[in-house]
Structures are given as C-alpha cells and as structure tokens.
Amino acid sequence: MNKKNTFKTALKTFAVTSSLAMASFSFASTLTVSSPQDPGSWDPIDTFLVNWAAVATNMYDGLTYRGPDLKLQPGLATSWEPLDEGKRIRFTLREGVTFHNGEAFNSASVKFTFDRLMGDEGRKGPQRSNYSAIDTVEIIDDYTIDFHLKAADPVLLTKLAGYGAMIVPPKYIQENGEDFFNTHPMGTGPFKFSSYEPKVGIKLEAFGNHWGGAPKLTNLNYRFISEPSTAVAELQSGRVDLVIPPTIPIGMITTIEKDPNLTIATTISPTVYALRFNTRDGITKDERVRKALIYGVDRQAIIDSILGGQAAPIASFQSAISFGEDPTMKPLPYDPSKAMQLLKAAGIQPGTKLQIDIRGNNATFNEVSQAVASYLQVIGLNATIKPYETNVLLNDIIPAGKTGEMFQQSWGGWTLDYDNTAYFMYHTGEKWNPYDSDPELDALLESQRAITDRDKREEILKSIANYTSNRALEMPLYNLNAIFGVSKRVKNFTPVPDSRLRLTDVTVE
C-alpha cells in the first residue's frame, strides 16, 4: 500500500469512527426532571409519597400496570383469574424477565416481596395497611402463584400496580441487606438505578433488557427542588427539562408560557379540594345551613379567576377519573338568595361567625378561602380563616375533631376508586371523619367492599356520592389539574394524572 492509500484509509477510518461517535453521541440523551422531595428511601415499603412513585415507577414493575390512560394492564403477571368468589386470585407470571442485576424473576420473587411486605420489615413502614386483605401467597409452580385473601378486595388489582406491591429481588436484598437496598434500589423496570445523593438527586439509566423494550432515553436524572421559583428558574435556564406536580403554582403558569423555550402541559388529576363541615356541632350541624353555604359560594368564578381555569367543578368529593363518579350529578348552583332563605329558615342571624381551617402553606388555596369568606360575607356570615401548619392540621386538628365549622381537605387517592376516598371520609370512626356517624351510609360503604362485580359496585359507589351530596357533608370546590412545566426539547411527553410518569417513550432533542 502506498502512502497516498494509507492516508486515504486513515481518513476513511477517521470519518467512519467519528460519524459513529457522533451517532452514539446523538443517541445518548438525558432527561432532567425536577421533583419536589427526596423520599429518603427507595424501598417500596418505606413510603407513601407521590414523589417516590414518580421516580420509582421507572425502576420497578408490579404484577399489574396502570398506564397513562389509567387502564389496568398486565405487568409482571400476564393474566389473573379470581377464584373462590374473589377470595383467591391466581396469577400467571411473565417468563424470561430478569432484575437489573440478572437475577431471574419468578414465583419465588413474588412470594418474597409480599412475605416481606406483610412481615417484620413491612411492619416498620406505612405500606402494609394498604395490602391487609392479603393473607398468604402460595407458589403453585415457577410461573404460577396464588394470593389467598382474608376478604375479597375489589381494589387489590389496582393496588398491585403501585407502591408497596412493587416486585423486589430476593437474592439481592438478602445478600446486601435492607439498608443497602434503601439507597441502592433494584427492580425489573425500564430504568436501572445508577446513583443517589440524599437531598440532591437520583440518577437512573436505561435498562436495555426490559421485557417491554428498551426506553428511548439513555439517562434519567431527578433533582430534588422544593422551592417553586427555583424549579422554574432551573427550567428557564435549561438545566431542567421537566417540572412535575405539585411544584408549579397557578401564578407561575404565565411566566412559563411566555418563555419561547417552554410550555405547560396539563391533564386532569385525581386531586379534589373541598371545605368539609363540622356536622356535629355549631351552625353547620344543620343540613340547611350546610346547603346554604354551598349555594352561597360561586365556585365556577373561583375556578375561572383564581385558578386560571386550571380546574373543573365537582359535585361530589371525587374527580371525573374516579371509579364511582356519577356524571349525571351536577354541583349545586350559585344562588345567594336561596342561600339567605335557607339561613333564615334555619334561624341563623346575620353576622353569625364561622371559622374556616386551612393548610397555611398553599398560597393558591389561601386565596380560594379568602374568596369563599367574602362570598359568605355577602349572604350575611362573618367567616374567619385560620391557617395551620399542614401536618398539624392533618394529624392533630382534623382527626381529633378540633376544627372550626369548615376545614380544608384535599384528597387524591392513587387507586382512582371512590372507595379510597368515601370510606375514609364518611365511615364512622375513620381518621378523616371526626364528626359524622350515619349507620345508613356506613352500611352502603361496607356493602360495596365485598362485591367483585364491577357494575354492581359502581352503582353503589354512585349512590354513596348522591347520598353524601344530599346530606351536604362538604362544600365540593374543584378538581385541580396536574400541571407540568416542560422544555420544548422534550418530545413525546404525555402528562399523566397521578404523577406516575413512566418515561420510556420520551426523547430529548
């Protein structure tokens, strides 16, 4: 080979390798997400935070999976069949699946996962109570497993798609210990753990061998940023590509929309807001007064002005995507004169005082409650707003029944099943129901829990919604949208209602 040829070959080689290098460079794509909170542990049984699920849904799989359309699909189980009138469920498991370290997934991993959840390790965490319907898990063969239930639980299959039911690797945990697993999580999901720095962030990378196909991104970085203005500044400066809820307040939407590189993506969320009533004492003991208060507040106006249209009116304490929502139910209209009539009929004097307890840390809801108070002023009531530290209101004031006449309650319910809201809000003796006791309502709430027939259950849930609305147990305010701040570099992004974003199809330019 002469010199000229050698030079040509070298040039060609250089061209090929550099184009390969360029190609691999352009394939390598990283998405940086701002998440509001570090859950502290990545073990599925340690936490209840949505912020845990937003990240972990990319690392773990459950037996079932709930996609962005919120429909239940096969996950690590390809099929399931209820037996013994719903008291036993038989799962057929997906074959050829491995954990990120190569450990095989099979019946033993499922049994280990649930024995751990219902056993000593699970006892220390908050997840166990969610799965208390499970009695034992029995291995039939390598890829068939039976769940024996203490009682039928119609929501169990949905619960298996999230949180504590994520399947974990037995050998990995036994060899490395529980503490190591907390900070070095591993599942079978589309992304595998890469590194974690407490309070700073967690980094994941694509798992090419995922049974559902490799993700399009190569890296997925989460940064924990709690301050909304900081998260938006990071988005504006291009160091973050996606800000997930509930970080972005309504007031910052225009800032993001004005930026040519950014956009806002919203979708309906499960989160509903209400002002609930003290039905045991005071003036709100009277159903007529409660109805008067609802008639007296223009919720649509609040949605249009304060919430910038980023919410929908609700007739019961659930969102439109909740199983059990009755679309024929309409919210009570704004009718101040009817409100005043009802108050008069109930013998309420003009100028009567009323207290509204709210969480002090939510600027938007602060404004909403001020609007409510001024509407109540119009119908002759003198409302004062009492803000509490969120945890104090949630853990000490509401459960102990020490609220004013009205108190803020916002509720999501990740199973998107009205039972998950209604039972805890209305059943006698429940933590979130310090005031009301209604045997008829209790019976309705209990009856639907034992039914596995979807249609029958839905009917009962709808009747519960109507019943509570007739008794005016709360002032339903609105169903707030889930608001995402997105860089225009991000393609194929679909906002999901419950923040459990599986970012497998997303790409970054």
Next chain:
Amino acid sequence: MANFLIKRFLQAIFVLLAVTLIVAFAIRLTGDPALMLTQGAGSVTEADLMMIREALGINKPFFIQYYEFLKGLFVFDFGRSFMGGTPVADLISKSLPATLMLAASVMFVSIVISIPLGIKAAVSKGKWGDQTIRILSLIGLSFPNFWLALMLVLVFSIGLQWLPPSGMDGFTSFLMPAFTMAIILTATNVRLVRSSMLETLQAQYIMVARAKGLSENTVLYKHALRNCAIPLITYFGLQFGGLLGGIVVIERVFNWPGLGTLAFDAVSGRDYPVLQAVITILSMLIVGVNLLVDIAYGLIDPRIRTE
C-alpha cells in the same frame, strides 16, 4: 490561660447539654411521626401505628430516648432518619461541609471587603469617600436577602445565563448564594469597623504614634486595627451564629444541599433524629466559634489571659 480555657470549655459543655435536652423535649411536642408517615394511607389502625412507633423507637420513655441520643453523640451516631432510614450521620456528613463552605466563604468575603472599606470611611470621616461608603452600606442593608437572591437569579441565570440558578456543582454555583449573604453582612460590618476605628483613632497613643513620624499605614493597620479588633472579633463571632441561621433561607432559595435544607425537610416530616442532630451540630458550631473568639481575645490582648 489554662484555667481560663478549662472554665470556658466546661461552660460550653453545659450549654450544649441544656440545648440538646430542650430541643429533644420540644421536638416531641410537635406531634407523632407515625401519623405523619401514614398520612397518605387510608385506613390505619392503632395497631399499625404502634408497630411503626416501636420500629422508630419512640414508644420508649423520654429520658431513655434522650440517654440513647447522648450515648450516640459520643460516637457521632445520631440514629436513623424516620423518613427512609438513612443513618443521620451520613446525611450530616454530606450537608455540614456544604453549609460550612458557604458560611465560611460569606464570612471571608465580608471581612476582606469591610475592613479596608470601614477604615477608609473612618479616615476620611465626613468627606465624599465616607459618604459614598455609608450610602452604599445603607443600600446593602435595605435588601431582604431572599429578594436579592431572586433578583440575582433573574439577572444572572435566566437573563444572562452565566450562573446556575441552584444546586451545588462547582465554583460558579457558589457565587450567587455567597454574594447574596455577603452583601448584607458587609454592609453591617463596614459600619461597625468604621465606628470602632473612629473611636480608636481618637486615642492618645495614636497621636503619639503619628507624632513619632510612623507611616500612616503602620499607624492604621498595626496600632489602630489591633486595638479595635476586640469588639470586632466578638461581633464577627456572634455574627457567625446568625449567619448559620440565615443560611436556611438562602439554602432553600438556591437549593443548596446543606444543613438548612436538611432541617427544613426534617421539620416538615417530624423527623426527630435529623432535626435533633442538625440543631445539636449548629449549637456545637456556635458554641465552638464563641470559644475560639474567647481564645482569640487572650491572644490579642494579654490582659484578658491573666484576669
């Protein structure tokens, strides 16, 4: 000197014991962490709560819990975070350097700027140099630090895109948080140096020094500065404590992974061990700095040693 040191050291230990005891007690008045952890769960029975309390070790009597905390303190073991179970010592060992680095750089910048400026103002009392410095320091004092922080982010991160708006990666991420805090500290310190210097400059020994024909710089930096240093050191020492407190706000705005961020999350999560550890560390720092200040007194002014 030895007696003086031993006395101050014992006092410091007493202060720390008192602080940890009060903090441990006060935190437990804020509510039940088990309720906090299960907040998102629907039906939680009292038995579930009991199991969680047992796992967290908060079902034991208060003094047993406090004794265990003290015992751990000696081996730098602060227990485990209630949120996730990470050893608190791990969290502290990551966030303490972050906070100290920030605080020290703020202190350093502020002292380096304020001493020459303060002296300049004192020397040219009433002239335009003095007036300018005083007006600048007044402007500096008038900024609320969180507002200043947001403005800096707006200009340097979003507008010019020169500096990262938050986080701690590399030298550039230091600039905005350090500058925000340093501006306010410097503004105060300049005034302090000025007034302290003015007082000193009127002393007779300064006149003597000048009469001896010493150069102005020797008079100012060797004779005057050494004598007005005592009130300044006291003040800088106290300021360091205040600085650590103020850093909580700045850490939050700039998402700085320091003790402030740790404390903020711990308060909202009722995470007793983390909060207890952060406050203990902070009080150790403040007490420690004050001890150093006292020692520095002794070094600068031999009269204090013999008292």
